[in-house]
Amino acid sequence: MSRRVFRGQKKAEIFQEFTIKEDSVGFQVNLTVLLDCLNIFGGSTAPGVSTALRMCYKGYGHPLTLFLEEGGVVTVCKINTQEPEEPVDFDFCSTNVTNKVILQSESLKEAFSELDMTSEVLQITMSPSQPYFRLSTFGNSGNAHYDYPKDSDMMELFRCTKTQTNRYKMSLLKPSTKALALSCKVSVRTDSRGFLSLQYLVRNDDGQICFVEYFCCPDEDVEEE
Amino acid sequence: MAIKSVQAVFRSLATLEKTVEKCHIELDEQKNRLTFTLHCKHGLMKTHNLSFQDSESLQAVFDKDSYGNAFRSHPRLLVDTVVHFPPSLDEVTVSVSDDRMWFRNHVEEEADQSKAMLTELCLASDEFDHFAVQVHNSITFCLKELRGLLVFAESTGLPISMYFDEPGSPVVLSVTDSVLEGNFVLATLSDDPNHRKNNTRRARTPPPPPDDFMNDDIDSYLIAMDTSIAPGPSATGPPTPPLADSICSKQAAAANHRTRLHSEEEEEDDETVDSSRPPNKKFCSLFFGSVFPPSSQMTTQPVTSQEVLASDSEDDVE
Numbered sequence: 001m002s003r004r005v006f007r008g009q010k011k012a013e014i015f016q017e018f019t020i021k022e023d024s025v026g027f028q029v030n031l032t033v034l035l036d037c038l039n040i041f042g043g044s045t046a047p048g049v050s051t052a053l054r055m056c057y058k059g060y061g062h063p064l065t066l067f068l069e070e071g072g073v074v075t076v077c078k079i080n081t082q083e084p085e086e087p088v089d090f091d092f093c094s095t096n097v098t099n100k101v102i103l104q105s106e107s108l109k110e111a112f113s114e115l116d117m118t119s120e121v122l123q124i125t126m127s128p129s130q131p132y133f134r135l136s137t138f139g140n141s142g143n144a145h146y147d148y149p150k151d152s153d154m155m156e157l158f159r160c161t162k163t164q165t166n167r168y169k170m171s172l173l174k175p176s177t178k179a180l181a182l183s184c185k186v187s188v189r190t191d192s193r194g195f196l197s198l199q200y201l202v203r204n205d206d207g208q209i210c211f212v213e214y215f216c217c218p219d220e221d222v223e224e225e
Numbered sequence: 226m227a228i229k230s231v232q233a234v235f236r237s238l239a240t241l242e243k244t245v246e247k248c249h250i251e252l253d254e255q256k257n258r259l260t261f262t263l264h265c266k267h268g269l270m271k272t273h274n275l276s277f278q279d280s281e282s283l284q285a286v287f288d289k290d291s292y293g294n295a296f297r298s299h300p301r302l303l304v305d306t307v308v309h310f311p312p313s314l315d316e317v318t319v320s321v322s323d324d325r326m327w328f329r330n331h332v333e334e335e336a337d338q339s340k341a342m343l344t345e346l347c348l349a350s351d352e353f354d355h356f357a358v359q360v361h362n363s364i365t366f367c368l369k370e371l372r373g374l375l376v377f378a379e380s381t382g383l384p385i386s387m388y389f390d391e392p393g394s395p396v397v398l399s400v401t402d403s404v405l406e407g408n409f410v411l412a413t414l415s416d417d418p419n420h421r422k423n424n425t426r427r428a429r430t431p432p433p434p435p436d437d438f439m440n441d442d443i444d445s446y447l448i449a450m451d452t453s454i455a456p457g458p459s460a461t462g463p464p465t466p467p468l469a470d471s472i473c474s475k476q477a478a479a480a481n482h483r484t485r486l487h488s489e490e491e492e493e494d495d496e497t498v499d500s501s502r503p504p505n506k507k508f509c510s511l512f513f514g515s516v517f518p519p520s521s522q523m524t525t526q527p528v529t530s531q532e533v534l535a536s537d538s539e540d541d542v543e
Contacts, residue, residue, distance in 0.1 A: 107269055110244070114236055114271075141230025142258070142275035152268035 014208045025057060027081040029064055037077040041070045057081075090215045096191040099126035099164055101133050102157035103148065105183045105200070111135055111146045112177050115170070119143075121219055122170050126190060127163035133188075137170075156185065166194040167219040176200075179212040194218035226259065226277040234261045234273045244269070285410045289388040289397040293359035294321055297386040298352065300378035300400075306346050307372055316414070317371065319389075319396075320363035324350040331365045331414075354384060364392050365414040374398055374409045381405070389413070 041051055054067040063078040115122065119137035126133055133148040133155070150158040176198055180186060183200035190196055198214040235241060247264040257278070263271040289295075306328050310317065316331035326348045332341045350356035378385045378400050389396040393415030400407045 107267060110237075110240055111269075111271075114233075114240075116233060139233075141227055141233065142273065144234075144274070145270075145272040147270040147272070149268040149270075154267045154269070 014204075014210055025059075026084040027057070027060075027064065028084045029079045029081055033079055034064075037066050037068070037079065040068055040075050040077065041073075090195050090217060092191055092195050092197050092215055096193075097189045097197075098162045098192050099160040100157065100187065100189045101126065101148075101155060101160070102185060102187045103133075104154045104156060105180055105186050107148070107152075107154040108186055109180055112180060116141075116144055117170065120170055121167040122173055123165060123167045124188070124190070124196065125163070125165045126160045126188075128160045129163070132158070132160070157187075164190055164194065166190060166196065168196055168216050169219055172216050173214075176214045179214070183212070226275060230275050231261075234263075234275070285395065287395050287397055287410055289386075289399065289408070292388040292390045292394070292397070294362060294390065295355065295357045295386065295388050296326070296353050297355035297384050299354075300375050300383075300385045302348065302352055303371070303385065304375050304379055306348065307368060307375065309346055310344055310368060314368050316365050317368040318363055318365040320361075321358045322361050323358055324356070326350075326353075326356075330368075355386070360391065362389065362391055364389050364394075364396055366396050366411045370409070370411055371398070377407070 038053070049071060051068055051070040053069075056065040056067070058065075061081075063080050066077040066079070068075045068077070115135070116137040116139035118139035118141070121138065123136040123138070124134070125131060125136065131145070131147045132150040135146040137144050148155060150160075179198075179200040179202065182202045184203055185201040187199040187201075188196070189199075195218065196214075196216045198216070200212040200214075202210050202212060204210065241263075244265045244267075245263050246266060249260075249262040249264070251260045251262070252258075253260065257276055259275045259277055261273040261275070263273075265271060307317070310328075310330055314330050318327075318329045318331045320327040320329070328346045328348070330342075330344045332338070332343065375385070378398070381400055381402070383400045383402050386399045386401075387396065388399070392413050394413065395410045396413055398409040398411070
């Protein structure tokens, strides 16, 4: 069964104020509802106008309260919380990583925008020898390969120990392109099982750095080389 | 080969111009594969292996130099002319006199003449770089194809030449430079003496009996086509420019494609699907290759932009 996990990590420093009274707090809210509330003043802001957000959670059983302010207008949203589900844990740990590259997002953005969408899978080959780092698609009209040599100036880090070829369902990877579009660097790692970790480094307007991480398990039908 | 698969290789022109340094095209006949390798900046290499099928392709038989009427202008002139027709219009009628060319929308004879909107534009001969009329003919052909090829012609920046003879004979539009010769061959409606007297504005004249027109048989049409029997979208519209340079060198000369043109006569047998209008997508032929321009070819000259004048006159066509 193929799955993906997406994790956005925001460190405390990104927040102007961050207070938590317990070690960890967990709850679940409907993502669409959350996004609608965050966008309650409209999608894009005019230059010079910013929306302020304050999130409060009183504890188990209470709603998540959002205070949004823009131009003197305050909106309060209370979103009902749900029991948090066990997040899927792919058990991807850094010690198990066989291959890792860090690329500047620019070139990857271009490749992803051109990917043959008639291909069901995206195949990623990482190897200490040729072709080093290759993205492949197998579509209706033929196959395509995007090769990034290890000495390319787009390649910031190249650490591949073993030749690995893994296929991932295109439908699972597609959502990650949004993070790719915002990012300036991306790290691609695979572990011994062929699980993929994509980490996107996103720099926001204030210069704050945050990471968005995607995990994807390989398509079962293909065996690793 | 499906055009879409090749288009996918060259999808983003902006990206291509910025990042691609070299494009290598290789045909592997044993594996039935055409490989495009784009060598890009930063060492990135994109390889596209496209499959193709062998197909019978019919060659058009035409000799544009023998056509009585020949014109040349910057594509902009024609682009500015056809823009006035509604996008849904299928066919256009082009008529010429000694010093003028008219573009009119073609209205089906069955259509209610009183409700049809007729559009007419007139170009004077001095708007063209070359304007030579031997016979005052009027031809009707597919506007959609014309629009498509004009987009290509404009992108090359080259002057476009137009050759035609009597109705039924194909109209050939051609762009040429030192590395590329493109001939777009479109079928035209054949002449039916009963109603095609160069006057499509006879609103009051009773339409001719439908039989004469509907029963046109295949022999009435000289169809110029390239009908590949491979499935998928038919070969319509021009391939993107990089395809034309099968050898990336301005000096190289590939096989002279013109020799393929004077071949079989069997084209005449090909069927038309709908006899009431010129066959559109199926019957459009494109020839590209690196050739030496034949001496009879008009030389390209620098062109200035042309203005299109729409005629509001009530002059009858001669």
